[in-house]
Amino acid sequence: MQLAKMRLSPAAGRWHKPVFIVFLLVWAVNWVLLLLRVELPAEGRWLEALLPVLAAATSLLALGRRLPFQNVLVAAVVIIGLSTAIVAVGALSGVPFGPVVYSDDFAERLFAVVPWPMPLLWVALVINGRGVARLMMRPWRKTNFYGYWVIGLACLLAVLFDLGLEPFAVQVRAWWIWLSGKSVLSWHTAPWVNCLGWFTTAMAILALSIPWLINKQPVKQPIDYHPLVVWLLLNAWVTTGNAVAHLWLSVGVSLVGNTVAAIYAVRGARW
Helix, strand or coil, X not given: CHHHHXXXXXXXXXXXXXXXXXXXXXXXXXXXXXXXXXXXCHHHCHHHHHHHHXXXXXXXXXXXXXXXXXXXXXXXXXXXXXXXXXXXXXXXHCCCCCCEEECCCCCCEEXXXXXXXXXXXXXXXXXHHHHHHHXXXXXHCCCCCHHHHHHHHHHHHHHXXXXXXXXXXXXXXXXXXXXXXXXXXXXXXXXXXXXXXXXXXXXXXXXXXXXXXXXXXXXXXXXXXXXXXHHHHHHHHXXXXXXXXXXXXXXXXXXXXXXXXXXXXXXXXXX
């Protein structure tokens, strides 16, 4: 146990709480602005841009309390690198998400293609989605297929988040535009293949990063609700935006899906 503690990063323990508090404050300010329909000028949009930055930062620091620093670092590099590559391919070819064009007002581009918040968003979604899935599956953690169920649930949670993100990004924020034909089955103009794209992207990222996300030390650790809190806050933000825009079907899907996930996560944590 002492060896495991020595390998953990002491900086993660020191910085986790203050960074999480800042994340909560930034989230609260953005949520209130969204609720009141306050449109920030271009020079004030840095406040909204801080949200994915702090979401990724608090997620990695929380992970650093349980895993060695090198594991967290490699996992972050894998998630950011792979998500950047997949989003870039998607923007250029339409695979695997469908034909999409990102707005110039969304964010600066990495490699002139990928809006920089997207890889950070994937960091938060993968780490916290997996954390929520682990809580949900905790009663079955000693079964043979526990790991596969965790990966599958984490991928489904990513799709659930996207079902709320698409109407928010397209109709509330105008971050991107889908170019699918009118005859294509769609969800708020996003083609349904986009759901498959999010599922397979999450699975690919988890498949390559999972070796670094597993704690190989046989040390019992306390239940961590941090992934559930961050996950619900990110979903609450986009759901609030959809509610303000009266996109009630999307609101209903997000509320039902995340309520079920939260109930099973809390139930699993108390098992």
